[in-house]
Amino acid sequence: MRPHYLRQLSKRRKTTISEKGIEHGLNPRKKDRPPLCASTLPWSPIFRSDFKALGILIMTKNLLVELGLEELPAYVVTPSEKQLGEKMASFLADNRLSYDNIQTFSTPRRLAVRVTGLADAQTDLTEDFKGPSKKIALDADGNFSKAAQGFVRGKGLTVEDIEFREIKGEEYVYVTKHEAGKAAKEVLAGIPEVLASLTFPVSMHWAGNDFEYIRPVHTLTVLLDDEALDLDFLDISSGRVSRGHRFLGQEVEIASADSYEDDLRSVFVITDAKERQNMIVEQIKAIEAAQNVQVEIDADLLNEVLNLVEYPTAFMGAFDTKYLEVPEEVLVTSMKAHQRYFVVRDQAGKLMPNFISVRNGNAEHIDNVVKGNEKVLVARLEDGEFFWKEDQKLQIVDLVAKLAKVTFHEKIGSLAEHMDRAQVIAAYLAEKADLTAEETADLDRAAQIYKFDLLTGMVGEFDELQGIMGEKYALLAGENAAVAAAIREHYLPNSAEGDLPETKVGAALALADKLDTLLAFFSVGLIPSGSNDPYALRRATQGIVRILDAFGWNIPMDELINNLYGLSFDSLTYANKEEVLSFIRARVDKMMGKTPKDIKEAVLAGSTFVVPEMLAAAESLVAASKADNYKAAVESLSRVFNLAEKADATSQVDSSLFENDAEKALAQATDELVLSGTANDKVAQLFALSPVINNFFDNTMVMVEDEAVKNNRLALLASLVAKAKAVAVFNKLNSK
Incomplete structure (x- = not known):
């Protein structure tokens, strides 16, 4: 057997390379081709050890590319760092330059990549x-x-x-x-094209130029070991000069690709994002130990903070205990969302009048920094305290009345009209979900008022608190706990994997709100296309599917949507029903996750559009596909489905036309088949029919000349299909 590197190489090129070719330094296809050496073999880093084993010498260097920019938005830094690494890998692969490893770096003012073990020349290409x-x-x-x-x-x-x-x-x-392969230096002249290919969510012009980029470019450093390459990008010539920390550092020359981190560390820049993150966490842990407190290190906040600083120093500040009388959610939002502070609690989990922030710099004059941050936070807390007191003077009935003048969408109408439609949908859902009379009454009351907090001062200032403040103000106004909780929960889930409502009333209100949102936007033609979804309708529909599954509400979605389209509203007439149904099916498809494609298609094509049952059926078929009887059972049922497609929809089974016991046995088994129990039970019940089906086909010719007999047999198969389709369309399954 050939060594593995030779087998892999022969797959990568049309030209075959044999052991003999290696031994003699010749390609066996043509006697006059150049000898094989490291530069003529089409290889990637995974083959390097093989070439060393063969005694082939590979000359390599390390490459550093750093792009110095104005401060990047924090949310752009990490994705851009990752993108730069991926683009560089693609560039090197496309240009047949092998390497050992790619390491990326980022700070708010730079994106960088270092390629180690870069070959000094392209591989030759023979095709x-x-x-x-x-x-x-x-x-x-x-x-x-x-x-x-x-x-x-x-x-x-x-x-x-x-x-x-x-x-x-x-x-x-x-x-x-x-x-013939080019020298690496010649190929690397294309690095500016790599930088230009980076994509960003926003871009800008500057200095009268006609190009766009995420932020103005200040420096470009390109080093091959210790040699600075002369390249140009957006009117910036490359060299070896980089910029240190904005306040603590200065310009610095990068001696070589290997000294990058140390050279910038000397000017107060930590280029490795992971190292900065570890510094922040360790510093917070030290404060926790010294102050005997607990600090909530939120992962998203941590990522944002590390992308705001180049040299982190964590510190703890404080605020007046009087602000603790304001709801905790207001304080936490003020600190985390608006000031990017970490929340501090005592060992019992109670919120403390403290916060942790991270300075972009060292510990010099840290006391002044603490005081400055405390002063800024107090201004936010004063706003929260003011709105908390003022909002309690408002009446829910007055706020609800004003919603008639608040636009939901200019093509759809007001928030009040949206709520009116949602209230009608909620009443329908209460019946279908078997809510109690008390739950139904609570749902109706919540549906009447659930958007009122959008007109409060607190939500106007802190929009992240919509729903949360609605619950608190509703309780203060005397609404019962179920109504108040539903007001908060109707926004859930607020992300693809976000928390779901915990109460039935909240879940039903969330469904009603999301269903009207979906139907209303589709009705006026605002339908997502491609990746474009400005009104987050995919997220809303995913929420509908997740809630139905979580609460086990076996409400047929086709029946539900048909009934909703039958409703009449003065404010809007629902339209584009088929598009809505297809959109919901696509979300069910997504909910099935990594389920094999054939199982997804088989379940989605079934006659059941009950979300929990569809998801359970897919899961059950995945489990069944690992069993020994899966192939035979699926083949039997697939044969039934294939022939049943030829059946006349009006034909009925006539037992007097049966000609053998196999027909009678299949008819009896079909009549007695009542799919019940769990999805696993239903699949097992269908698979158990496999011997009866096989016996039928072994002893019965379906497509006979006698039209009556043929149609009767097709009708028999169609009757079985009608029941089996409640689980899946089995001829869409792959049984190979």
């Missing part, structure tokens, strides 16, 4: 190209035809390079093209 057959390539006189001449010309070769090779008894034109 075979198949052309027209010999009879087309040669004319009657034996000269090369225009077809052959055009083929070789397109490859940059001449007819002298043509050779004929026999394939399956017929000869074809073949040419071999050899492209």
Whole structure:
């Protein structure tokens, strides 16, 4: 057997490389090709150890590329760092430059990548190209035809390079093209194209230029070991100069690709995001131990903070205990969302009048920094305290009345109209979800008022608190706990994997709100296309699917949507029903996650549009597919489904037309089949029919000349299909 590197190489190129070719330094296809060496083999880093084992010497260097920019938005830094690494890897692969490893770096003012073990030259490229057959390539006189001449010309070769090779008894034109590898320095001239290919959510112009980029570019550093390459990007010439910390550092020359981190550390820049993150966490842990407190290190906040600083120093500040009388959610939002502070609690979990912040700099004059941050936070807390007191003077009934003047969407109408439709939908859902009379009354009351807090001062200032403050103000106004909780929970889930409502009333209100949102936007033609979804309708629909599954509400979605489209409102007429149904099916598909494609398609094509049952059926089929009887059972049912497609929909099964016991047995089994229990039970019940089905096909010809008998047998199969489709369309399953 050939060594693994030779097997892999032969798959990567049309030219075969054999052990003999390695041994003699020749490619066996052509005696006059250049000897094989490190630069002529098409290889990637995973083969390096093999070449060392063969004694092939590989000259390598380390490459550093750093782009210095104005401060980037924190949310852009990490994705851009990752993107730069991926783009560089693609660039090197496309240009046949091997390497050992790619390491990326980022701070708010730079994106960088270091490639270690970069080959000093491209691999040579030798490729075979198949052309027209010999009879087309040669004319009657034996000269090369225009077809052959055009083929070789397109490859940059001449007819002298043509050779004929026999394939399956017929000869074809073949040419071999050899492209010598360029020196790495010559290839790396394309680095500016890599930088230009980066994409960002926002871009800008500056200095009268016509190009766009995420932020103005200040420096470009490109080093091959310790040699600075001369390149240009957006009117910036490369060199070895980088910028240190904005306040503590200065410009610094990067000595070599290997000294990058140390050179910038000397000017108060920690280029490795992971190192900065560890510094922040360790500093917070030290404060926790010294102050005997607990600090909530929120992962998203931590990522944002580390992308705001180049040299982190964590510190603890304080605020007046009087602000603790304001709801905790207001204080936490003020600190985390608006000031990017970490929340501090005592060992019992109670919120403390303290916060942790991270300075972009060292510990010098840290007391002044603490005081400045405390002063800024107090202003936010004063706002929260003011709105908390003022909002309690408002009446819910007055706020609800004002919602008639608040636009939900200019094509759809007001928030009050949206709530009116949602209230009607909620009443319908209460019946379908078997809510108690008390739950139904609570749902109706919540549906009447659930958006009122949007007009409070607190939510106007802190929009992250919508729903949360609605619950608190509702309780203060005397609403019962179930109504108040539903007001908060109707926003859930607020992300793809976000928390779901915990109460039935809250879940039903969330469904009603999301359903009207979905139907209203689709009705006025605001339907998501591609990745464009400005009104987050995919997220809302995903929420609908998740809630139905979590609460086990077996409400057929086709029946539900049909009934909702039958409703009449003065404010809006629902339209585009089929598009809505397809959109919901797509969300169910997504909920199935990594379920094999054939199982997804089989379940989605079934007659059941009950979300929990569909998800359970998919899960059950995945489990069943690992069993020994899966292939045989699916093949049997698939055969039934395939033939049943030929059945006349109006035909009925007539037992008097049965001609053998196999027909009677299948008819009896079909009549007695009542799919019940769990999804696993239903699949097992269907799979148990496999021997009966096989016996039927072994002893019965379905497509006979007698039309009555044929149609009766097709009708029998169709009756089985009608029941089996409640689980899946089995002929869509792959049984191979």
